[in-house]
Amino acid sequence: MPKWSLNFRLWHWLHAAVILGLLGTVFLRKTFLNWRTNSEIIVSKLAEQGVDITAEEAKILAKAIRAPMWEWHIILGYGLAVLVVWRIALFFTQSGKRNYQDLSKETLHKRAVKIGYIVIYAVIAFMAVSGLVIHFYDLIGLTKERAHDIKEIHELLYNALLVFVPLHIAGVVIADATEEKGIVSDMINGGRV
Ligand code: HEM
Ligand code: HEM
Numbered sequence: 036m037p038k039w040s041l042n043f044r045l046w047h048w049l050h051a052a053v054i055l056g057l058l059g060t061v062f063l064r065k066t067f068l069n070w071r072t073n074s075e076i077i078v079s080k081l082a083e084q085g086v087d088i089t090a091e092e093a094k095i096l097a098k099a100i101r102a103p104m105w106e107w108h109i110i111l112g113y114g115l116a117v118l119v120v121w122r123i124a125l126f127f128t129q130s131g132k133r134n135y136q137d138l139s140k141e142t143l144h145k146r147a148v149k150i151g152y153i154v155i156y157a158v159i160a161f162m163a164v165s166g167l168v169i170h171f172y173d174l175i176g177l178t179k180e181r182a183h184d185i186k187e188i189h190e191l192l193y194n195a196l197l198v199f200v201p202l203h204i205a206g207v208v209i210a211d212a213t214e215e216k217g218i219v220s221d222m223i224n225g226g227r228v
Contacts, residue, residue, distance in 0.1 A: 036129075037225035043130035046121050047222055053114045054159070054196065060108040061193060068104055073097035109170060116163045122156065148206070151199070158195045165189040 039047070074093035081088055088096075125131030134149050141149070165185050168175065172182035211219045217226065 036228050038130070038133070038221050038228050039225050040128060040130040041225065042128065043125055044222060044225060046118065046125060049114075050118045050122070053111050053118060054200065056111045057108060057115065058196065058200065060105060060111065063104050064101065064108075068101040070094060070097035070101055073100060112163070112166045112170070115159070116167060119160050119163045155195065155199045158192050158199075161192060162189060162196070165192075 074090060074097040077093040077096050078088060078090065081093075122131070134152060138146050138149060166189060168177070169182050169186050169189060172179070172185075177185075207219055207222075211217065220226070
């Protein structure tokens with residue numbers, strides 16, 4: 036019997052790609068496509084060419100330049116919502132339950148890793164629901180202020196992912212190089228139990 040079913044492996048790698056993509060859109064929004072930095076560039080470069088525009092006009096331009104990139108946050112966000120539902124369905128399969136049976140028999144370290152997965156699943160489910168709520172706030176009758184409050188929590192919890200993802204990748208690589216040889220290739224070829 037494979038350790039990870041094809042269904043679970045497909046889910047894991049698609050989920051990893053979608054989360055990395057979402058983190059990528061946030062990275063771009065906060066760096067190269069930051070509207071504050073870019074609106075200053077627009078004002079100063081146009082001034083060099085003898086064109087004066089207000090900070091407000093430059094802000095509109097900088098946000099318009101950022102918009103097509105940010106559309107990917109929403110597109111990948113829909114993908115994430117589907118992946119959350121898919122993961123819930125996987126909990127009813129052997130691979131989906133594998134890490135969460137007989138936790139009391141595990142070492143303290145492994146127990147902490149598995150509890151960490153459960154915590155990150157809760158964070159990801161919250162990100163998917165809150166993301167959809169902020170995106171459709173008007174449609175579901177929320178005020179702009181309330182949507183903004185939810186966005187603040189959405190943005191705060193994003194930090195949990197920023198910590199989890201590098202820790203997880205480093206963790207599985209270290210495990211593979213030490214006492215759990217083949218753990219990464221098991222997630223690729225399915226492994227054996
Ligand atoms: C790209 C590099 C990545 C590699 C090499 C990798 C590898 C692995 C491996 C080997 C496992 C099985 C660990 C075990 O047996 O406990 C695993 C599980 C897991 N990975 Fe990744 N992963 C990667 C990226 C990600 C990303 C970006 C996420 C997003 C949050 C993620 C989320 C998870 C979760 C939640 C589990 C637990 C699965 C379960 O419920 O049993 N992984 N990963
Ligand atoms: C792992 C999942 C996600 C992460 C890490 C993430 C991260 C973030 C962050 C950090 C922000 C604040 C950006 C800023 O103001 O600088 C944000 C905003 C937002 N996110 Fe997400 N998000 C995720 C999932 C989703 C999903 C599933 C959706 C919905 C489809 C979504 C929709 C939004 C929307 C609408 C905003 C507000 C953008 C604005 O104020 O113009 N997000 N997200």
